Amino acid sequence: MSATTSSAAAAGGTTGTPVTTLPDRDAATVDARDFQQQETYYFQSPTGNIMCAFTPAHTLGMGCQFEHASVIPAALPGCGTRPDRAVAVQIVEGTAKFLCTSQGIYVGAPLNGGSKGGGKVLEYGQTLIVRGTACTSTTAGVRCDSGGHGFFIAADQQQLF
Template sequence: MVAALIALAGGLAACDSSADGPVSITQPAGPPTTAPGTEPTVVPGSTDPTPAPGPGPSPTGLPSRDDATVDARDYQQRDSYYFQSPTGNIMCGIISQSTLGVGCQLGHANVIPPQLPDCTDAPNRKVAVHVYGSKAEFLCTSQGIFVGEPVDGSRKGGGKILNYGDTIVVLGAACTSTQQGMRCDAGGHGFLISADSQSLF
């Protein structure tokens, strides 16, 4: 599994940006207009002045275990934790043995962030976000890096469903499933992701 994660992480290329303003992407639904066949992209995030409601960081910058409404062990697969939204469109992982940290990716995106011009929502160009260390970033992933194994006897991966209103807290990260999307916080940074909107803070 660790070797697979290293190989998957190799499928991402980094791109630095010095944007200091807020990053919040919300557009009307419609097909993406970017060209396929380009390299994956990673763009650092910045402060979002109006983060969505959800668990906030404790004074230490880490979420409190008291915010959890589910037992993280129910979502554990080997050394990591995987879960998905009730719709199955948002798949997330808290990955313990890599530089991926906590992140989510979309099965389908109605909105492609302008910071990911090479992301097209094709099977090998999926919109994703993650928090690792002291920053939140957009990713355009060519593989299912935040997708857990199937747990319900089907072939669809994603891990166990995190129901709306539930919060998982593990490894210094908290994720809350809402009808507006999946919100995750770690170390005072985080993201909110859905098919129609993605924001970093």
């Protein structure tokens, strides 16, 4: 495996499109302050299925979770069998890992009087960079990178690298 591609099967994820390199840290296309709610920065995918946060809490790091995942990572065998569980992924101290959560740990408060949480939409093609971690929203999914380690996630595939 190279630094720019990853076999998800080796990381306990699913195989799929190779992971590609993100823009450098000066290539943010949005202002992070527009995504800030108190000390945390939240965003969601244009479909609303992926919700993400850059948290100040050292143990939660940066992560994303699904409203609905159609494929469950091999590392989380029981996560998809319970309706009160959500597939999530996080980067803490440069290491990416899968989580199965029963809480909205990466879900921001509802915006504009709505009832669904998630934070502001990170439109396709936009890159948000907070505390050295960059996330890009694409039509294929969301990719987040911190120092060459991170994840690519979509409802039908998840990769760690």
